Amino acid sequence: MIPFLKKEILEQFRRKRVLLLGILFTAFALLGVATAKLTPKIMEMFADELAKSGMVYDITESTVMDAWMQFFKNAAIPLIVMIILWSGSFTGEYQKNTLIPLVTKGLSRTSLFFAKMITAALVWTAGYLVYFVVTYGYAEFYWGNGGVKHLFFAVFLYWLYGMWYLAILGLFSSFAGTTMQVLLGVGAVFFTVTFLEFIPKLPSKLPTALQNGLSLMQGSAKPSDFTVPIVIVSVCIVLCLAGGATLIRKKKL
Amino acid sequence: MFAETVISFAELKQYLPLIIPLVVIELILLIYVLWHINTHDTYKTGNRVLWNIVALVGMNFVGPILYLIIGKEDA
Numbered sequence: 459m460i461p462f463l464k465k466e467i468l469e470q471f472r473r474k475r476v477l478l479l480g481i482l483f484t485a486f487a488l489l490g491v492a493t494a495k496l497t498p499k500i501m502e503m504f505a506d507e508l509a510k511s512g513m514v515y516d517i518t519e520s521t522v523m524d525a526w527m528q529f530f531k532n533a534a535i536p537l538i539v540m541i542i543l544w545s546g547s548f549t550g551e552y553q554k555n556t557l558i559p560l561v562t563k564g565l566s567r568t569s570l571f572f573a574k575m576i577t578a579a580l581v582w583t584a585g586y587l588v589y590f591v592v593t594y595g596y597a598e599f600y601w602g603n604g605g606v607k608h609l610f611f612a613v614f615l616y617w618l619y620g621m622w623y624l625a626i627l628g629l630f631s632s633f634a635g636t637t638m639q640v641l642l643g644v645g646a647v648f649f650t651v652t653f654l655e656f657i658p659k660l661p662s663k664l665p666t667a668l669q670n671g672l673s674l675m676q677g678s679a680k681p682s683d684f685t686v687p688i689v690i691v692s693v694c695i696v697l698c699l700a701g702g703a704t705l706i707r708k709k710k711l
Numbered sequence: 712m713f714a715e716t717v718i719s720f721a722e723l724k725q726y727l728p729l730i731i732p733l734v735v736i737e738l739i740l741l742i743y744v745l746w747h748i749n750t751h752d753t754y755k756t757g758n759r760v761l762w763n764i765v766a767l768v769g770m771n772f773v774g775p776i777l778y779l780i781i782g783k784e785d786a
Contacts, residue, residue, distance in 0.1 A: 492726075495726065
């Protein structure tokens with residue numbers, strides 16, 4: 459398994475995915491801080507225009523919370539790019555028949571599955587870490603992170619949310635035939651969860667609740683509010699990984 | 712129109728730590744992608760002219776990133 463894992467990780471460098479995601483995460487972190495910093499300035503510029511049309515905008519200085527708000531808002535885009543990039547991780551190899559030589563030479567399908575999942579998890583973790591460090595650094599530089607409550611826990615929640623998507627991606631990859639089927643599967647899960655959010659009292663228990671790290675930072679939520687979604691997501695991840703590792707044994711490579 | 716609200720140099724200096732890295736990353740990405748487009752003959756989708764246009768028109772990250780996701784062939 460270790461040589462295969464090494465090969466998988468090396469592949470991410472060779473395919474320039476590390477470069478692409480590194481740039482993407484850094485760029486979105488910078489853009490998020492820039493948006494937070496510049497919005498009051500831009501509103502000030504247009505204040506006269508807006509006043510003519512009857513809109514009055516109270517100009518307030520941006521705070522560190524604006525930067526973290528952008529952090530959680532923008533994080534979805536690198537996550538989506540990552541899902542698209544990884545959607546072909548298994549299916550691409552099924553179609554090119556490149557897994558057959560490895561399996562006939564004795565690589566177990568379970569190790570094959572987990573090596574790919576570990577690689578995806580490592581890349582997401584590293585990218586997210588870059589994203590966090592850049593935002594944190596600039597937030598400290600411009601405003602200071604003193605007033606932010608439960609900073610690391612809030613940031614951890616979104617990381618877990620990303621891991622949840624990767625686990626679902628792994629589950630669908632283990633039995634789907636084409637990349638499109640994997641993407642449709644992940645999309646279906648996304649829409650189901652979004653739909654469930656309309657049911658009263660349920661949103662705070664769904665995996666999507668993990669995106670609300672900002673409420674934790676502002677102090678309007680406490681860490682214990684997130685116990686239920688964390689448990690649900692963790693169980694989901696374990697089930698997806700176990701399911702994927704089982705289903706890939708039945709898969710015709 | 713913006714006569715009275717022009718950003719002064721002192722204010723601009725405040726934003727430089729954000730603007731400089733963004734511009735540098737944008738340029739590195741653009742140069743790399745243009746080099747890649749023009750030294751490769753086959754793409755996942757599209758052709759050389761199309762990708763050159765996309766990369767240049769959307770040079771604020773969008774064009775180069777689109778190319779890397781759906782244009783560049785997997786090595």
